[in-house]
Amino acid sequence: MSDAALPDSLRKHPRLGQWLQVSAQGGIRAFTGKVELGQGITHALRLIVAEELDLEPQQVEMVRPTTAHSPDEAVTSGSLSVQHSGATLRLAAAHLREACRDRAAQWCGVPRDSVVLEGGVFRAGTSRYTWAELVDAAMLDEPIDPAQAGSRPIGIPSHREQGRPDIEQKVFGEFTYLHDLSPAGMCRGQVFRPAVLQATMDDASWEALALRLRALPGIVKVVRDGLLLGVLAESAHALERSARIVAQADLWRGEVDVPAPDDVPRWLRSQPLETATLVDRRPEAPLPAATRVWQAEFGRGWLQHASIGLCCAIAQWTGGTLQVWSHTQGIFNLRRDLALAFRLPEDAVHVCHADGAGCYGHNGADDVAFDAAWLARHADGRPLRLEWTRQQEMASAPMGPAMAVAIEAAVDAQGRLQAWKQEVWSQGHGTRPGRDTTPALLGAWQVEPPFPITMAVNAAPHSGGGADRNATPPYAMPRLEVVNHRVLAMPLRVSALRSLGAHVNVLAAESMVDDIARSLGRDPLQYRLDHLPHDERARAVLAEVASLSGWGRPPGDRPEGWGRGIGFARYKNTGAWCAVVVDLVVEAEVRLRQLWIAADLGRVVHPDGARNQIEGGAIQAASWTLRESAHLSARGIVSSDWESYPILGFTEVPAVGIALVDRPDCPSLGAGECSIGPTAAAIGNAIRDALGLRARHMPFTADTLMRAVQAQDPD
Amino acid sequence: MSEGIDLIVNGRPHRVQAAPERSLLDVLRNELGLKAARLGCGLGQCGACTVLLRDRAINACDTPVGSVAGQPVTTLEGLGTREAPHPLQTAFIDEQALQCGWCTSGLLMRAAALLRQEPHPDEARIRQALEGNLCRCGVHNRVVRAVQKACR
Numbered sequence: 001m002s003d004a005a006l007p008d009s010l011r012k013h014p015r016l017g018q019w020l021q022v023s024a025q026g027g028i029r030a031f032t033g034k035v036e037l038g039q040g041i042t043h044a045l046r047l048i049v050a051e052e053l054d055l056e057p058q059q060v061e062m063v064r065p066t067t068a069h070s071p072d073e074a075v076t077s078g079s080l081s082v083q084h085s086g087a088t089l090r091l092a093a094a095h096l097r098e099a100c101r102d103r104a105a106q107w108c109g110v111p112r113d114s115v116v117l118e119g120g121v122f123r124a125g126t127s128r129y130t131w132a133e134l135v136d137a138a139m140l141d142e143p144i145d146p147a148q149a150g151s152r153p154i155g156i157p158s159h160r161e162q163g164r165p166d167i168e169q170k171v172f173g174e175f176t177y178l179h180d181l182s183p184a185g186m187c188r189g190q191v192f193r194p195a196v197l198q199a200t201m202d203d204a205s206w207e208a209l210a211l212r213l214r215a216l217p218g219i220v221k222v223v224r225d226g227l228l229l230g231v232l233a234e235s236a237h238a239l240e241r242s243a244r245i246v247a248q249a250d251l252w253r254g255e256v257d258v259p260a261p262d263d264v265p266r267w268l269r270s271q272p273l274e275t276a277t278l279v280d281r282r283p284e285a286p287l288p289a290a291t292r293v294w295q296a297e298f299g300r301g302w303l304q305h306a307s308i309g310l311c312c313a314i315a316q317w318t319g320g321t322l323q324v325w326s327h328t329q330g331i332f333n334l335r336r337d338l339a340l341a342f343r344l345p346e347d348a349v350h351v352c353h354a355d356g357a358g359c360y361g362h363n364g365a366d367d368v369a370f371d372a373a374w375l376a377r378h379a380d381g382r383p384l385r386l387e388w389t390r391q392q393e394m395a396s397a398p399m400g401p402a403m404a405v406a407i408e409a410a411v412d413a414q415g416r417l418q419a420w421k422q423e424v425w426s427q428g429h430g431t432r433p434g435r436d437t438t439p440a441l442l443g444a445w446q447v448e449p450p451f452p453i454t455m456a457v458n459a460a461p462h463s464g465g466g467a468d469r470n471a472t473p474p475y476a477m478p479r480l481e482v483v484n485h486r487v488l489a490m491p492l493r494v495s496a497l498r499s500l501g502a503h504v505n506v507l508a509a510e511s512m513v514d515d516i517a518r519s520l521g522r523d524p525l526q527y528r529l530d531h532l533p534h535d536e537r538a539r540a541v542l543a544e545v546a547s548l549s550g551w552g553r554p555p556g557d558r559p560e561g562w563g564r565g566i567g568f569a570r571y572k573n574t575g576a577w578c579a580v581v582v583d584l585v586v587e588a589e590v591r592l593r594q595l596w597i598a599a600d601l602g603r604v605v606h607p608d609g610a611r612n613q614i615e616g617g618a619i620q621a622a623s624w625t626l627r628e629s630a631h632l633s634a635r636g637i638v639s640s641d642w643e644s645y646p647i648l649g650f651t652e653v654p655a656v657g658i659a660l661v662d663r664p665d666c667p668s669l670g671a672g673e674c675s676i677g678p679t680a681a682a683i684g685n686a687i688r689d690a691l692g693l694r695a696r697h698m699p700f701t702a703d704t705l706m707r708a709v710q711a712q713d714p715d
Numbered sequence: 716m717s718e719g720i721d722l723i724v725n726g727r728p729h730r731v732q733a734a735p736e737r738s739l740l741d742v743l744r745n746e747l748g749l750k751a752a753r754l755g756c757g758l759g760q761c762g763a764c765t766v767l768l769r770d771r772a773i774n775a776c777d778t779p780v781g782s783v784a785g786q787p788v789t790t791l792e793g794l795g796t797r798e799a800p801h802p803l804q805t806a807f808i809d810e811q812a813l814q815c816g817w818c819t820s821g822l823l824m825r826a827a828a829l830l831r832q833e834p835h836p837d838e839a840r841i842r843q844a845l846e847g848n849l850c851r852c853g854v855h856n857r858v859v860r861a862v863q864k865a866c867r
Binding site: 037038039040163164166167168170171172173175176177179180235236237240306307308309310355356357358359360387389390608612613615616617618619620641642643647649650651653655656 | 734737738741744745749750751754755756758760761763790791792795796800808813814815816817818819820823841842843845846848849850851852853854855856858859
């Protein structure tokens with residue numbers, strides 16, 4: 001395997017012992033820097049190691065990630081965990097297996113090919129050896145040799161069907177989330193802050209408020225630093241009372257410029273922009289004049305992360321050392337920024353991952369870790385637990401950025417796509433911690449003196465991009481131009497949300513392709529297939545979803561307002577392939593009836609886990625696409641609870657059918673984000689099918705559709 | 716003002732010192748150490764804190780503890796155990812009906828209340844009954860299948 005093909009994580013952490021060790025009981029301990037977000041990655045990684053070492057999954061201990069002893073794999077995001085960590089663990093386990101085989105052969109004086117690994121034990125001649133007997137420190141110190149991975153794994157395929165152990169624990173109420181931890185001496189705290197990034201605090205109001213808070217029963221301390229107000233208490237009840245008083249106090253002044261919901265595209269375009277042409281593909285021979293040209297613009301507002309749980313952290317200072325328990329996606333990134341924020345050497349900060357609720361992008365976990373650490377300095381060395389309230393969560397967690405995407409597309413005389421320009425306006429899709437010279441932690445921007453607010457940026461295109469993710473359509477066409485305008489204004493914090501720019505970019509491209517196909521009297525599925533001669537795996541998922549859904553054979557009992565639509569993308573154009581078909585009915589509002597999804601994830605590690613993620617992503621995308629848009633005002637985010645920010649519920653979620661195209665000889669690809677764009681696109685195309693008109697700006701609520709009908713805009 | 720409150724939780728009597736307006740959720744988690752019921756909003760909107768009061772599902776986060784004095788409260792810990800699982804628990808495991816699990820305890824309790832009142836609800840009725848429980852990971856269909864399985 002060439003060096004270029006080595007997973008990143010292996011290049012950074014080449015020694016076997018950084019990934020695998022033998023426990024005191026003789027079992028195998030596996031280390032990863034990727035964290036459990038509820039997505040089931042821990043179990044998938046366990047299955048990989050078990051498979052390579054011919055062990056039962058429960059014989060592999062996945063060690064909880066901490067900065068003390070886990071490899072730094074940056075952030076658990078981008079659907080890269082199986083690709084990076086999983087691939088590395090597979091190579092490490094293969095190396096361990098073959099090194100042990102060699103040693104067993106050597107000790108017995110038999111050829112290595114005669115050594116058999118069965119039931120996790122090596123048989124060489126008449127001898128039997130366990131991992132504990134064969135593995136020593138010298139072996140663990142070796143660099144992992146990827147050439148050992150040539151041999152097929154030995155593990156039992158049925159292990160792939162084993163359920164996640166944490167699911168059982170959660171069903172019996174045995175599972176310990178971070179929020180359930182109660183270290184000895186623990187006290188509780190709450191931090192209050194303005195609703196906008198930059199504000200002023202009225203000193204007289206603060207003095208009066210501090211007096212009222214200190215007089216509350218159960219309040220231990222009230223502190224202020226810059227714009228931050230902190231309260232320490234022994235009980236959650238005392239904190240609840242203090243929260244009500246602070247809410248009434250109207251302590252901060254600050255206003256920002258945000259657009260009205262129907263003015264988002266204009267607002268995005270009118271901000272300072274950093275423009276980059278990402279793709280400028282021109283054919284060698286000049287093209288004939290286009291036969292027909294289409295232009296359209298698509299978009300969405302800001303989305304709230306809105307996990308069911310609340311962000312939480314526990315922090316404790318011991319002398320000049322800080323220990324933090326966090327459900328962050330990046331324990332080393334958080335450590336780096338906590339060290340910057342508190343002016344400590346990195347090795348004075350220890351971050352231990354503990355489980356939180358579902359995480360779908362950059363949430364508030366890192367910010368709460370800062371808040372807890374900041375307030376814990378006043379806790380006399382006691383561990384301090386800090387949990388945001390629902391209102392704080394909705395007000396302070398980063399939002400998924402709004403987007404406007406304009407497409408101009410042309411076809412030739414045969415109706416083939418000839419030229420395509422996709423132009424994106426959006427803020428950067430990343431303000432994650434650990435990547436800059438100053439901390440990207442909310443509280444660090446609000447203490448005195450404040451660290452500078454770090455403007456949202458996009459990852460480089462070769463790393464998957466940000467706003468431009470999937471702005472390059474997958475279809476063959478001679479002329480292609482992709483331009484990204486990064487909006488350099490951030491009145492309210494934005495950052496990465498599941499699939500980043502792909503949600504809108506795929507909606508836009510797939511809507512355009514669909515409209516073109518219909519205008520030309522072509523079947524939308526066939527038109528796509530005709531433009532994918534170079535991508536057999538793309539054609540295969542489209543064929544699979546067509547078969548699954550009965551594409552081309554609409555149901556006989558279609559009600560009034562029924563529509564069917566298709567959407568396709570290869571996530572990041574380097575990740576998993578996914579095609580979705582949606583059946584819906586447009587009544588007073590859109591009612592989803594059925595989703596069919598076909599996905600190609602390469603070699604599937606845990607099929608049920610993959611299905612869970614694919615379906616989950618599709619339902620979340622459906623909720624964003626039909627329901628969600630943050631309600632903003634000059635004084636901050638107004639949508640502060642589930643009534644003001646409704647999400648799709650049990651009576652609205654459609655039935656979902658999933659087919660996985662299993663390719664055991666292809667590298668494994670992440671499942672977490674690939675269904676987002678195609679689901680939004682399929683919904684948009686199904687609405688178009690149902691109503692005969694194109695809705696372009698999400699969410700496709702009853703109001704949005706009503707206005708589209710009234711502004712009837714014929715193709 | 717704290718006072719002595721007599722509770723019956725999972726069949727066992729407890730006497731707690733608490734202000735009667737303190738939420739039942741807070742008392743369950745932080746006085747009785749029963750951590751399965753979860754805080755999601757504190758507003759009675761998401762159902763993550765659902766427990767049973769006698770046979771009816773309630774949101775513990777906005778139920779004052781004083782209001783349930785002397786009445787039987789059941790949490791997930793009292794629904795079933797590994798040794799004697801409730802059919803819903805077995806079904807949730809079979810269907811792998813969760814991802815992050817934050818909404819799971821509340822869903823199990825809400826479904827348990829439904830089955831106590833209606834042993835064989837149809838799919839529409841199941842979805843309607845669970846409408847007050849929010850899930851962001853998108854396991855709704857698995858949960859519905861699990862509830863159907865538990866009814867058989």
